[in-house]
Amino acid sequence: MALVVICGQPCSGKSIAAKCLVEALKEAECKQMARIVDESSFHLDRNESYANMPAEKNLRGLLRSEVDRSVSKDSILIVDSLNGIKGYRYELWCLARAAGIRYCVLYCDVEEMHCRKWNEERRDKGEAAYNDVIFEDLVRRFEKPDRRNRWDSPLFELWPYKDGIEKSSAAIFDAVSYLTKKVDTKSRDVKILQPTIATQNTRFSEANSLYELDRATQEVINAIVEAQSQAIGGPLSGISLGQGLPTINTGRSVVLPELRRLRRTFIKLTGQTSLSGPPPPSDADSAKRMFIDYLNRELGSTA
Numbered sequence: 114m115a116l117v118v119i120c121g122q123p124c125s126g127k128s129i130a131a132k133c134l135v136e137a138l139k140e141a142e143c144k145q146m147a148r149i150v151d152e153s154s155f156h157l158d159r160n161e162s163y164a165n166m167p168a169e170k171n172l173r174g175l176l177r178s179e180v181d182r183s184v185s186k187d188s189i190l191i192v193d194s195l196n197g198i199k200g201y202r203y204e205l206w207c208l209a210r211a212a213g214i215r216y217c218v219l220y221c222d223v224e225e226m227h228c229r230k231w232n233e234e235r236r237d238k239g240e241a242a243y244n245d246v247i248f249e250d251l252v253r254r255f256e257k258p259d260r261r262n263r264w265d266s267p268l269f270e271l272w273p274y275k276d277g278i279e280k281s282s283a284a285i286f287d288a289v290s291y292l293t294k295k296v297d298t299k300s301r302d303v304k305i306l307q308p309t310i311a312t313q314n315t316r317f318s319e320a321n322s323l324y325e326l327d328r329a330t331q332e333v334i335n336a337i338v339e340a341q342s343q344a345i346g347g348p349l350s351g352i353s354l355g356q357g358l359p360t361i362n363t364g365r366s367v368v369l370p371e372l373r374r375l376r377r378t379f380i381k382l383t384g385q386t387s388l389s390g391p392p393p394p395s396d397a398d399s400a401k402r403m404f405i406d407y408l409n410r411e412l413g414s415t416a
């Protein structure tokens with residue numbers, strides 16, 4: 114039914130806001146179950162997850178895959194993470210669009226110096242906190258949401274330092290109203306994202322085929338990244354993406370940049386063969402099948 118992206122600087126009150134939103138939804142007798150997806154759902158350590166770019170990308174991949182698997186018309190999914198990268202919020206928005214559900218961003222707007230102080234207090238109390246280098250790096254790279262972007266809209270803003278965070282905070286109240294409002298043909302203020310052709314099982318036109326190819330290959334990459342994180346970098350064999358699809362057997366651990374490069378090459382090759390050779394994949398499953406075969410061939414030979 115909805116995807117809510119919580120966003121804010123490190124240690125800006127995002128988890129408190131997520132919990133308040135869940136409680137406020139319950140009090141509003143919202144029929145849909147609200148569920149929080151966060152880093153602790155994967156038992157990940159804060160500092161390890163942001164220690165370097167591959168670790169951070171891996172974390173984002175895990176969260177995105179979980180959102181992709183869990184978004185549905187029957188529940189409200191709340192992503193409680195930094196979500197500070199504009200391109201990443203765009204990807205989450207795309208997942209909501211593909212599922213045909215509502216979407217909004219809840220932003221905890223706190224000045225860096227207060228976040229820094231809260232983080233230090235957390236550390237002094239012996240609670241899990243960011244180390245200083247990671248904290249400063251995350252603060253520097255944070256891309257503030259802008260309601261003019263489709264993927265940052267509607268935007269509900271909280272000011273935790275000035276006003277605290279309560280179930281009754283104006284931004285939480287507005288988000289709950291938006292999420293629970295009944296829509297009919299006259300409703301203009303609630304936007305239900307419309308799925309594109311990529312979510313349908315019909316044969317694709319050429320342009321949509323490329324879009325579908327992009328999405329299907331990304332799903333394969335996400336599955337590999339997730340499986341590798343569970344295998345702690347060890348070789349992979351027998352990863353299954355569903356019935357009727359070949360299993361992924363890379364024989365060795367593969368880093369994300371290499372997977373991305375293979376994906377780009379595959380998309381290019383598929384585009385070229387469509388001009389003179391076999392037709393491009395006609396649906397998501399055949400795109401996945403072709404990409405998995407390609408990966409098994411490419412990675413198997415270099416194992």
Ligand SMILES: Nc1ncnc2c1ncn2[C@@H]1O[C@H](COP(=O)(O)OP(=O)(O)OP(=O)(O)O)[C@@H](O)[C@H]1O
Pocket residue numbers: 121122123124125126127128129130159194231232235273274276277278
């Ligand atoms: N309004 C507030 N007033 C005082 N302290 C606050 C306030 N909001 C949050 N804090 C402090 O900030 C700390 C972090 O809160 P919270 O875990 O909700 O932040 P977060 O943004 O989810 O952090 P992280 O980036 O680690 O996920 C809390 O331990 C709390 O002590």
